[in-house]
Amino acid sequence: MAENVQKAVFFDVDDTLYDHLTPLREALQEALGLADDMPYEDIYNRFRYYSDLLSEEKNLSAVPEEEALADMRRRRFMLALAEFGIFLDEIEAEAAQTAYVNRQFQIQPFPGAMELIETLTHSGIRVGLITNGPAEHQQKKLKALQVERHIPENMIFVSGGVGYAKPDVRLFEHVNTITKTSPEHSYYIGDSWRNDVVGAIKAGWTVLWFNHRNAVAESDHRPHFTVHNYQEIADTLLSVAALQKV
Structure with a gap:
């Protein structure tokens, strides 16, 4: 039995x-004008790595403070894209984050x-x-x-x-x-x-x-x-x- x-x-x-990559790729193309032939899957892997790392460091995935969460979201874009020779300031990172959020519900x-x-x-x-x-x-x-x-x-x-x-x-x-x-x-x-x-x-x-x-x-x-x-x-x-x- x-x-x-x-x-x-x-x-x-x-x-x-x-597919979490699709809204990220579309956001990067819209906000930053990145080309179609960029290694988006590699970018995505590093983006997720920094997102998870920074969130764990500050315990942001539980009950985060709004400004700390916003800072993490900008930094993950800046750190991930820097590995591919694309260096963002905070304004550009915020624009990428805004475009990214808008696509996450589609x-x-x-x-x-x-x-x-x-x-x-x-x-x-x-x-x-x-x-x-x-x-x-x-x-x-x-x-x-x-x-x-x-x-x-x-x-x-x-x-x-x-x-x-x-x-x-x-x-x-x-x-x-x-x-x-x-x-x-x-x-x-x-x-x-x-x-x-x-x-x-x-x-x-x-x-x-x-x-x-x-x-x-x-x-x-x-x-x-x-x-x-x-x-x-x-x-x-x-x-x-x-x-x-x-």
Whole structure:
């Protein structure tokens, strides 16, 4: 007889449920006039690196001060683009940030994302989201993605509303407590090494690193699986019996 446990699968949002590169590329082209042949994926990887690094240093993904958050958002543009020989002042960085925000609410889920969520749900798996960022800002993205059609509100956790931010283990512990799930039966899918892989591993969860941009590991932590598209995510979950009814 199958063990009577409740399995749960949680997804990150930014660049896991949807293509986070598209609004960034469009913003850089609009605000800074960058050419079509720029290495946007490499720029994006460094942009996310500095965004995660600066946010963790100042604990900005939990309940940030408005000016500190605005400063971080400018600095991530300045630091990332400097690596590619593009040096911005604060006014230019602010213009890029404004254009970027305007495009973040015109997003579509990755092909197969919502279909997988439906498959998991229909298979008896609890499905949720864990995302860093200000609560109102992230909720606007979720509305654009029409997440409410697929995931109940009580399974969505935004760091700005909880008070803890990835990679803080307390956020994952909070999710387990509220959803009455356990670390050993919780699976997490996310693209960010610093936030998703490190945080969920430390919390004792099974981690699928969604490395669809061929990023480089930033530490000695080892994700349980590395996947590159939603077909691989689905196949991996099946292979570890996450879709079996229990």
